[in-house]
Amino acid sequence: SKKQRIAVLAGDGIGKEVMPEGIRVLEAAAKRFDLPLEMQHFDWAHCDYFAQHGQMMPDDWKAQLQGFDAILFGAVGWPATVPDHVSLWGSLLKFRREFDQYINLRPVRLFDGVPCPLAGRKPGDIDYYVVRENTEGEYTALGGIMFEGTDREMVLQEAVFTRKGADRLLKFAFDLAQSRSKKHVTLATKSNGIAISMPWWDKCAEAMAKNYPDVVLDKQHIDILTARFVLQPGRFDVVAATNLFGDILSDLGPATTGTIGLAPSANLNPERNFPSLFEPVHGSAPDIYGQKIANPIAMVWSVALMLDFLGNGQGAWRQAHDAIVDAISQTILSGPRTPDLGGQAKTDDVGQAIAQLL
Amino acid sequence: SKKQRIAVLAGDGIGKEVMPEGIRVLEAAAKRFDLPLEMQHFDWAHCDYFAQHGQMMPDDWKAQLQGFDAILFGAVGWPATVPDHVSLWGSLLKFRREFDQYINLRPVRLFDGVPCPLAGRKPGDIDYYVVRENTEGEYTALGGIMFEGTDREMVLQEAVFTRKGADRLLKFAFDLAQSRSKKHVTLATKSNGIAISMPWWDKCAEAMAKNYPDVVLDKQHIDILTARFVLQPGRFDVVAATNLFGDILSDLGPATTGTIGLAPSANLNPERNFPSLFEPVHGSAPDIYGQKIANPIAMVWSVALMLDFLGNGQGAWRQAHDAIVDAISQTILSGPRTPDLGGQAKTDDVGQAIAQLL
Numbered sequence: 093s094k095k096q097r098i099a100v101l102a103g104d105g106i107g108k109e110v111m112p113e114g115i116r117v118l119e120a121a122a123k124r125f126d127l128p129l130e131m132q133h134f135d136w137a138h139c140d141y142f143a144q145h146g147q148m149m150p151d152d153w154k155a156q157l158q159g160f161d162a163i164l165f166g167a168v169g170w171p172a173t174v175p176d177h178v179s180l181w182g183s184l185l186k187f188r189r190e191f192d193q194y195i196n197l198r199p200v201r202l203f204d205g206v207p208c209p210l211a212g213r214k215p216g217d218i219d220y221y222v223v224r225e226n227t228e229g230e231y232t233a234l235g236g237i238m239f240e241g242t243d244r245e246m247v248l249q250e251a252v253f254t255r256k257g258a259d260r261l262l263k264f265a266f267d268l269a270q271s272r273s274k275k276h277v278t279l280a281t282k283s284n285g286i287a288i289s290m291p292w293w294d295k296c297a298e299a300m301a302k303n304y305p306d307v308v309l310d311k312q313h314i315d316i317l318t319a320r321f322v323l324q325p326g327r328f329d330v331v332a333a334t335n336l337f338g339d340i341l342s343d344l345g346p347a348t349t350g351t352i353g354l355a356p357s358a359n360l361n362p363e364r365n366f367p368s369l370f371e372p373v374h375g376s377a378p379d380i381y382g383q384k385i386a387n388p389i390a391m392v393w394s395v396a397l398m399l400d401f402l403g404n405g406q407g408a409w410r411q412a413h414d415a416i417v418d419a420i421s422q423t424i425l426s427g428p429r430t431p432d433l434g435g436q437a438k439t440d441d442v443g444q445a446i447a448q449l450l
Numbered sequence: 451s452k453k454q455r456i457a458v459l460a461g462d463g464i465g466k467e468v469m470p471e472g473i474r475v476l477e478a479a480a481k482r483f484d485l486p487l488e489m490q491h492f493d494w495a496h497c498d499y500f501a502q503h504g505q506m507m508p509d510d511w512k513a514q515l516q517g518f519d520a521i522l523f524g525a526v527g528w529p530a531t532v533p534d535h536v537s538l539w540g541s542l543l544k545f546r547r548e549f550d551q552y553i554n555l556r557p558v559r560l561f562d563g564v565p566c567p568l569a570g571r572k573p574g575d576i577d578y579y580v581v582r583e584n585t586e587g588e589y590t591a592l593g594g595i596m597f598e599g600t601d602r603e604m605v606l607q608e609a610v611f612t613r614k615g616a617d618r619l620l621k622f623a624f625d626l627a628q629s630r631s632k633k634h635v636t637l638a639t640k641s642n643g644i645a646i647s648m649p650w651w652d653k654c655a656e657a658m659a660k661n662y663p664d665v666v667l668d669k670q671h672i673d674i675l676t677a678r679f680v681l682q683p684g685r686f687d688v689v690a691a692t693n694l695f696g697d698i699l700s701d702l703g704p705a706t707t708g709t710i711g712l713a714p715s716a717n718l719n720p721e722r723n724f725p726s727l728f729e730p731v732h733g734s735a736p737d738i739y740g741q742k743i744a745n746p747i748a749m750v751w752s753v754a755l756m757l758d759f760l761g762n763g764q765g766a767w768r769q770a771h772d773a774i775v776d777a778i779s780q781t782i783l784s785g786p787r788t789p790d791l792g793g794q795a796k797t798d799d800v801g802q803a804i805a806q807l808l
């Protein structure tokens with residue numbers, strides 16, 4: 093079978109600490125399951141590169157990455173030297189948009205052995221997916237500041253949604269729900285306050301739901317939805333959300349499972365016209381960088397999602413995915429653990445333990 | 451002293467069930483503390499009115515309410531008959547905007563006796579204010595749908611922020627923080643994704659912070675901020691937020707304290723050019739309406755906030771506020787309790803218990 097080509101970009105901060113562990117596990121899995129893949133490292137898309145070149149990436153970044161099947165990404169951002177909106181818009185958000193990775197898929201699951209911040213919840217009680225639109229919506233640089241420096245100073249900020257973007261996101265969410273036992277889609281909305289785009293999203297979701305008579309659609313305003321992530325997490329199965337709402341829910345969800353150090357994400361171009369990108373949900377975490385205490389599990393789990401995607405969820409690739417997730421579960425249960433999980437282990441202790449189990 | 455005039459609008463759903471309890475407690479407090487006030491009831495700003503008149507309020511609503519010092523509001527919304535954006539934009543959001551109630555102040559506090567959904571947290575661990583901008587921002591009907599029904603269908607949704615709006619919100623937040631012991635302001639931002647308005651908010655907050663050398667400013671992206679409401683609630687003191695972010699945080703925060711049935715809110719025009727509005731954070735809750743099991747405490751606490759505002763935080767008014775909050779605490783501790791707090795009591799059992807304690 094065709095060799096799968098993976099571009100590796102570690103980025104900034106703890107991205108540089110967790111990536112080696114991701115690769116360690118990737119190599120162990122590739123060996124055990126005999127997966128045909130090759131990796132290439134790129135030393136850009138980080139703030140040191142910006143310091144030297146005045147931009148986050150070389151001009152031909154797209155040509156350099158275009159031929160790859162997947163991008164394995166650490167984290168980007170070093171606000172002490174480059175403002176976040178500059179570093180992010182110059183790298184990660186470019187990938188998502190220009191490689192049309194329109195699905196951001198983020199599993200939320202409570203693992204056995206992780207102290208849950210929600211009282212009385214046990215594994216199985218929290219188990220859902222956030223399906224986030226990843227290329228449009230509230231994240232734009234459209235708009236501007238007017239009358240700056242006067243008492244009339246004002247800012248316009250535009251959000252842009254397309255029917256194509258909403259429909260393909262909703263289709264993915266409904267397909268996913270249909271493949272699961274609960275068959276339930278929650279739409280994150282705010283149609284009572286945001287008066288143009290959100291009522292339109294409601295209608296798009298209602299129209300899509302007609303194609304899935306066996307799937308229940310539940311529209312919930314984002315405010316009460318966040319409350320229910322805390323109070324009634326068992327209610328959720330697949331949560332479909334705009335770029336911003338999905339961003340919020342996919343940090344909050346993992347927080348309710350104990351730590352965002354575990355949460356992986358897949359930025360998918362399901363048609364494979366472009367490489368898809370796999371990264372931990374946590375950012376570059378400048379506050380803990382350098383201590384080598386970052387939890388590498390989100391990175392490792394992202395590797396698993398990547399393998400599953402590369403193999404279309406089948407054969408040895410799927411087995412590799414499952415084996416990695418099992419090894420993660422086992423490591424969480426019996427250690428070693430990084431400080432976010434109450435342990436004293438270093439980043440590489442955890443990576444080694446997981447690799448060993450493979 | 452001058453008689454304070456209060457306009458009462460119960461609205462829809464459980465708004466109609468909790469309002470009588472709010473008034474019961476208001477009357478008890480007025481009697482005990484000899485507060486000069488009068489109430490007038492208005493039978494509009496609800497969806498039954500809409501059914502009859504095709505609009506939520508009479509044309510001269512503003513003239514009718516203009517002379518009042520405060521509006522006591524229940525909840526509005528009955529989506530089965532009137533879409534939420536129609537009912538809300540036709541009532542509550544009009545009040546907030548046309549009466550320039552630019553501060554939405556929402557205390558978040560864990561009470562003794564409420565089972566906390568966060569493991570291991572006790573009263574004192576969660577105690578902060580969300581200070582929400584209440585008149586502009588993401589809540590607009592500006593924008594539109596283009597190419598409808600074609601494969602180019604798209605939606606533009608505008609957010610509008612003014613410097614005046616940001617500055618007065620920030621000033622209120624910093625003043626509040628300065629009056630508290632922690633002296634800490636968190637700004638909810640998303641300047642790494644929303645590329646025009648949010649970096650501008652960051653700058654406005656940094657500029658305001660210069661006037662308050664004794665107050666710490668901490669900017670946090672909304673995604674990780676929601677995570678920290680769950681993982682590290684003790685970090686927060688005063689959280690300043692745009693309309694949308696404040697909406698989210700002020701449902702999520704109360705959820706972490708056990709129930710949004712307790713959360714009150716004050717929609718303030720601090721200059722008193724217009725009446726301020728006091729309402730529970732929970733909505734009309736069609737799902738439980740009719741059973742008379744709604745928790746009236748959010749309504750009662752809103753009454754307390756109103757009295758405090760009407761008396762400028764002084765004298766008998768402040769005493770009345772404190773007495774009501776004490777009575778709430780005591781009732782939460784020793785019952786009766788509505789089902790959201792694990793009890794079997796009805797709405798009026800709780801209202802009566804609180805009134806009795808006064």
Ligand SMILES: CC(C)[C@H](C(=O)O)[C@@H](O)C(=O)O
Nearest residue numbers: 284285315538543697731733
């Ligand atoms: C009902 C709705 C429009 C309102 C809001 O979003 O402001 C409510 O959620 C609130 O928080 O007061």
Ligand SMILES: CC(C)[C@H](C(=O)O)[C@@H](O)C(=O)O
Nearest residue numbers: 180185339373375642643673
């Ligand atoms: C870093 C930031 C731009 C990014 C986002 O908001 O999408 C991150 O929070 C995420 O969720 O991947």
